[in-house]
Amino acid sequence: MSFLGIDLGTGSLKVAIIDESGREQAAASVAYALETPHPGWAEISVQTWWRALCEAAGRLPDGLRREVQAIGLSGQMHGVVLIDADGEAVRPAMLWPDTRALGLLDQWPEPQPNPVAPGMAGPLLRWIVKNEPQSARKTRWALQPKDWLRVALGGAVATDPSDACATALADPAGVWNQALLERLELPHEWFAPLAPSYAAGGILSQEAAQELGLRAGIVLAIGAADTPCAALGSGLASDGDALLTTGTGGQIVVLAEHAPQAVKGLHRYRAASDHWYRMAAMQNVGVALERVRGWLSYEWVDAYREAFGDASSAALGSPSGSLSGNASDGALGDPSAATSSAAAGLTFLPYLTGERTPWLNPAARGGWLGLALDHTRGTMMRAAFEGVSFSLRAGLDAIRASGATVTTLKLAGGGSVDARWRQLLADALNVELHAVDCPNAAPRGAAVLGGLASGHWHASDLAALAPGATRVAGPQGDAALAERYARFLDLYGRVESWFGETPLR
Helix, strand or coil: CEEEEEEECCCEEEEEEEECCCCEEEEEEEECCCECCCCCCCEECHHHHHHHHHHHHHCCCHHHHHCEEEEEEEECCCCEEEECCCCCECCCEECCCCCCCHHHHHHCCCCCCCCCCCCCHHHHHHHHHHHCHHHHHHCCEEECHHHHHHHHCCECCCECHHHHCCCCCECCCCCECHHHHHHCCCCHHHCCCECCCCCEEEECCHHHHHHHCCCCCCEEECCEEHHHHHHHHCCCCCCCCEEEEECCCEEEEEEECCCCCCCCCCEEEECCCCCEEEEEEECCCHHHHHHHHHHCCCCHHHHHHHHCCCCCCHHHCCCCCCCCHHHHCCCCCCHHHHHHHHCCCCEEECCECEECCCCCECCCCCEEECCCCCCCHHHHHHHHHHHHHHHHHHHHHHHHHCCCCCCEEEEECCCCCCHHHHHHHHHHHCCEEEEECCCCHHHHHHHHHHHHHCCCCCHHHCHHHCCCEEEEECCCCCHHHHHHHHHHHHHHHHHHHHHCCCCCC
16 A cells, blocks of 8 residues: 655656655656746746656556555645636646736735735736736636646645645635635636645546556545645644755744744745644745855855865965865864854855845845955855855744744755755754655655545654654854854845835735
8 A cells, every 4th residue: 555645846746655654665756947938927838747747657666656545736835727617727827936926916915914925826816817818718717736736637626725825815724815806806716615635635537547557546635735745744743843944945834733923024824734834935045055156166065165164274265265185075174163264254145036034025135245355265155155044044033033932943955965054054043953864755745645635544643654853963052153143134134225125015
């Protein structure tokens, strides 16, 4: 007996099969690219998604596919897919990086229960009504990405609270806001009925089963948004459990038994279980470090080595920028000593794509301030790592301001594997970090939902299903780093007005 999880992501589709004990048996992924037919647009054909699903499923062992008893779904948040009465897509899907609706955000007057961004379903649908009336006339359902996929698999038209509450069209609990829909001139009948993420939502059709190499008639879970699925797959099951993911962006998620209090810049959403979660969403993690690495002409291994070299190497600002033998051998040296010498007086703002938590400013921008003649590209790279860690700390501070006490974070994501980077994160965030033994958290969480929907597991089993986690770093009480974090916050406050601030709502 096994369960299949499908994660419909922004840049790739991932699948994973877990056994009846929750252990991953196989996984596969297929990448794809977004389409940008106009500046600021982010779209994709749903056929691209379907082809990726068929290809990814085909990479799973035949024997495991035949044993699948249920399918769970995870999907990127905020975007929207318009389909007609026959289930056919009216136009390409519109996705969360899309900014075409930025000028419509004033139609969501303050206060809002959650921040409103232009790539959320609400602003995008308002844009459709105003600019593509022919698409609006053809539309029967406006679905979130994972809900479109369930329908394509033969399942029910439905959504869950974790996706609905992130559309800017529902209350914090995920219930559609009928008064808001009327004010925005969005037809009520476009919006799918709600069901729990772990509920059954139909069965796999014969046609879809043949294309995917699965058995027809197996249960399809309603599913959940990718962030709560990743939290579930990483083992967050109880009040206060917390997760840090670092990839292109970064998210800090803290599970809550009851609805958290509102804090500016902080998202309060429904989890894949009956919990809530607080979420700080930072856009500039891997994307900022990757761009800096390119600007400074580094390979990744060299970027880490020069940025985190010991106190006798380039971190001291030596003109040559050469590495000591210790750094070349992979030794970490004394991170606090290197930091206090390297980045003193040099601050990097990582906001190359604007920022969500805590600033809610899509116009925010980045750069270095404090450069001196004795700085090297190694010190500039180090300052970039610090700046990204400080942006994550600002997000965590917003969560702490909402009443959560966070001293430990589970750690996931491809951008968090280097031991030196993990230590800097632990120091900057003032937390212990425990790396989760789960490389495919979102599809694993989706697969768990499949097991729940089929009745194999129950909510009381979730804590026991948590994957293992290993402590990889803890805070060392770096007072100089704390001072530079205060400088970082002060610098952003001083330069914010340069950016032509256009706050999100």
